[in-house]
Amino acid sequence: MSKIQNKPVCREAYVEKVRGAMHHRAQWLYLLLDEAKKRGADWEEIARAATSRCGCFQGAGLYEDWTDHTSLKSFAEVFADEDFKKYFDMEIVESTESSLQIKFHHCPLVAGWQAIGCSDEEISKLCDIAMDGDRNIANSCHLDFTLGDTISNGAPCCELSFRPKE
Template sequence: MIDNKITIKGDLVADIQRGAIGHRATWTGLTYTKAREAGKAEEVEKFIREAISETGLVQGTEIKSNCQNPESVKCFAETFLTSNVAKTFELEFKTKTEDRVDIEFHHCPLLKAWQDLGFDDATCEKLCDMAMDGDRGIAKAMGFEFHLGDTIAKGCKTCQVSFFKAGK
């Protein structure tokens, strides 16, 4: 059972960002589920993944250009995961070094949008993995590795995400 609770409430910026992220997730979720209803789930999943991956590459290139030290995973994290993003996703840094960043997300606005649409847990988990292709693309653009551990969409307490230099 998915438990995607919100503890940071009434923060204007986080609420606005959650709304925008949820709107984006609604588009993706409805595109996928409509394709699935039409018997084209695999074909459309491929397109969605390609588009999200490319979005991640674009975003990662922008983040890299804004990093004072693009070789530093810590600098990347501070550029990408601002205090507003931290509040929006209720994220917590477990590790933040020059070589590695391990993060736990306690809330996901994308998942909330899919839950609000009434999608079952398996659909939410599939959409979550597709959405993570953006983070995979960001890591690739930065020249870092990416690891996705537990996810809220799989019924875990948090999403565990790591960005790191190869071998670290």
Template sequence: MINNKISIKGDPVVDIQRGAIGHRATWTGLTYTKAREAGKAEEAEKFIREAISETGEVQGAAIKSQCKDPQNVTCFAETFLTPNVVKTFEIEFKTKTEDRVDLEFHHCPLLKAWQDLGFDDATCEKLCDIAMDGDRGIAKAMGFEFHLGDTIAKGCSTCQVSFFKNDK
């Protein structure tokens, strides 16, 4: 059972940002489910993943260009995760060093949009993983590794996300 709680309420900027993110999630979710209804789920997933991944790489390149030290994961985190983003997703920093950032997201506005559309838990979990291709693309553009652990869409209490330097 998915429990996508909200504790930060009534912040006008956060509310606007959550609305915009939810609108984007609505487009993606409806695109995928309409394709699935037409028997084209695999094709749609492939195209959506490619587009979201490329979007992440574009965003990652912009973040990298804004970082004073793009090899420093702390600099990346502070550039990518602005105070408004932190409040929007109710992010808790578990680790923040020059080599690694471990985050727990306590709310997901994308997931809320999919839930509001009435999508079942399995569809929400699929769309969540597809959406995470954006973060995977950001990590790739930065030259970092990315790990997705638990997710709210899988019924966990938080989404566990890590960006870290490649040890190779």
């Protein structure tokens, strides 16, 4: 039996449609990586490199939209806008000038992987690969990123932390 608990709270129609698109993307990512693995490719290396690149260009875009580069409160406004908070049932635990702590209470990617029948081990690996995107968003914005507990490892939420680089 799966240890992963991943039930959404927000059920607004448009939120569910966006989550559905995220499920679809998570599923084709898994299938693409599975086919690479079947052909002998180092699927994890490929996935991490691609996800890291994606995080870098997403981070560069966020950095441009982030108006006050000295304030994590300002970063939170572009990283976790009102719609994005709903997609992931996000809770901003702390938002100060020097610290942003967020809990994600639902993950549409995990839901997509669960729906396609991925094992808990596969989901945990795919989740960590997906977090390479967040790691590189932070890096592109000159922030330190810390990942705490994750839904994919059986925790009730994913814990993300951002701080200015020292």
